[in-house]
Amino acid sequence: MNKSLSIGELTVSPPLALAPMVGLSHSALRTLVLELGGVGLLFTEMLSVTRLPEENAAVSPFLLRYPEEQPLFYQLFVSPGQDVGPAVDRLHQLGAQGIDLNLGCPAPTLRKQGAGCALTNDHDQVRHIVAQLRAATKLPLSAKIRLGASLNEDELLDFCRMLEGEGVDLLSVHGRLHQEKFCRRPRWDWIGKVKSAVNIPVLANGGIFSVEDARRCLDLSGADGLMLGRGAVGRPWLLADIAREIYGLPGLAPSLSLADIYSRFVHLLERFRPERRLGRLKQFTHYYGRNFTFGHHLAIAVQTSSSVEQAFDRAQQFFAGTKEV
Numbered sequence: 001m002n003k004s005l006s007i008g009e010l011t012v013s014p015p016l017a018l019a020p021m022v023g024l025s026h027s028a029l030r031t032l033v034l035e036l037g038g039v040g041l042l043f044t045e046m047l048s049v050t051r052l053p054e055e056n057a058a059v060s061p062f063l064l065r066y067p068e069e070q071p072l073f074y075q076l077f078v079s080p081g082q083d084v085g086p087a088v089d090r091l092h093q094l095g096a097q098g099i100d101l102n103l104g105c106p107a108p109t110l111r112k113q114g115a116g117c118a119l120t121n122d123h124d125q126v127r128h129i130v131a132q133l134r135a136a137t138k139l140p141l142s143a144k145i146r147l148g149a150s151l152n153e154d155e156l157l158d159f160c161r162m163l164e165g166e167g168v169d170l171l172s173v174h175g176r177l178h179q180e181k182f183c184r185r186p187r188w189d190w191i192g193k194v195k196s197a198v199n200i201p202v203l204a205n206g207g208i209f210s211v212e213d214a215r216r217c218l219d220l221s222g223a224d225g226l227m228l229g230r231g232a233v234g235r236p237w238l239l240a241d242i243a244r245e246i247y248g249l250p251g252l253a254p255s256l257s258l259a260d261i262y263s264r265f266v267h268l269l270e271r272f273r274p275e276r277r278l279g280r281l282k283q284f285t286h287y288y289g290r291n292f293t294f295g296h297h298l299a300i301a302v303q304t305s306s307s308v309e310q311a312f313d314r315a316q317q318f319f320a321g322t323k324e325v
């Protein structure tokens with residue numbers, strides 16, 4: 001098992017990434033996961049290629065970033081015909097370690113704009129955007145994909161080889177089709193087909209919620225590393241557990257209680273402007289509550305709070321009276 005992977009000139013160790021997730025993969029969660037250990041690569045949530053150049057990095061919750069959040073890839077979503085140049089210039093100014101292209105998101109808002117997975121309806125369109133990105137930056141370039149609109153091995157592998165040929169340095173593959181919901185088991189074996197077809201590193205993504213899942217996913221996919229989304233939100237120490245159990249990296253994940261980790265997250269949210277905190281706490285708690293048998297009580301208590309202070313008080317009461325799963 002390789003303990004590191006190379007993305008262009010960048011070495012990532014361990015080969016474990018926190019996935020791009022709207023409202024979740026922000027500075028506070030990235031920092032929490034870094035503090036708990038085991039993460040080798042961070043992503044921002046998806047950012048609009050047209051709005052990015054206008055965002056105020058000092059206050060934007062999408063761009064706020066502390067120096068320790070490294071290496072960080074900024075994920076872009078692009079619609080056909082948009083110029084990526086100004087956004088790439090901005091990412092250079094912001095000190096990005098890499099740029100990721102969103103080719104997998106099926107959200108209706110993105111579909112309507114022809115971005116995310118909708119972009120892949122026309123491979124030449126994708127080729128053109130990747131070529132533009134490649135010409136605009138020397139930074140490592142990655143792409144995040146799903147398996148396609150339907151299971152078609154030739155089409156999937158041709159598409160991935162095309163991305164590699166245009167200069168993509170890393171593929172993150174979410175093992176579901178475009179229209180498949182999260183309740184469907186991801187096809188980790190199909191990620192293995194991609195892995196065998198390309199010479200760039202592949203991160204396997206989708207449905208990893210435990211060390212055992214991580215092990216099985218690596219076995220089935222043969223991927224060079226893993227990307228965790230919801231599993232690392234609900235259990236921000238999971239990457240550290242995987243790093244220790246699978247990659248043999250010691251000294252990770254200080255033993256903190258669930259209440260301590262939650263408090264730390266609330267504290268980290270203070271980086272954001274007050275009005276930006278509560279929504280992010282609610283979104284985090286939706287996943288974090290799953291650590292408790294009656295976690296929905298925690299989620300509801302926080303969901304119905306009108307301030308972070310109230311949510312935190314209620315959470316403290318919940319922790320005081322509840323056993324961890």
Ligand SMILES: Cc1cc2nc3c(=O)[nH]c(=O)nc-3n(C[C@H](O)[C@H](O)[C@H](O)COP(=O)(O)O)c2cc1C
Pocket residue numbers: 019020021022023024045046075102104105144174205206207208227228229230231
């Ligand atoms: C709330 C939420 C927001 C997401 N936002 C993004 C995003 O901005 N860009 C992206 O490529 N994928 C996004 N995803 C998909 C995740 O990156 C990941 O592919 C998916 O959750 C499957 O991995 P998991 O089972 O480890 O969560 C999002 C997923 C969730 C749950």
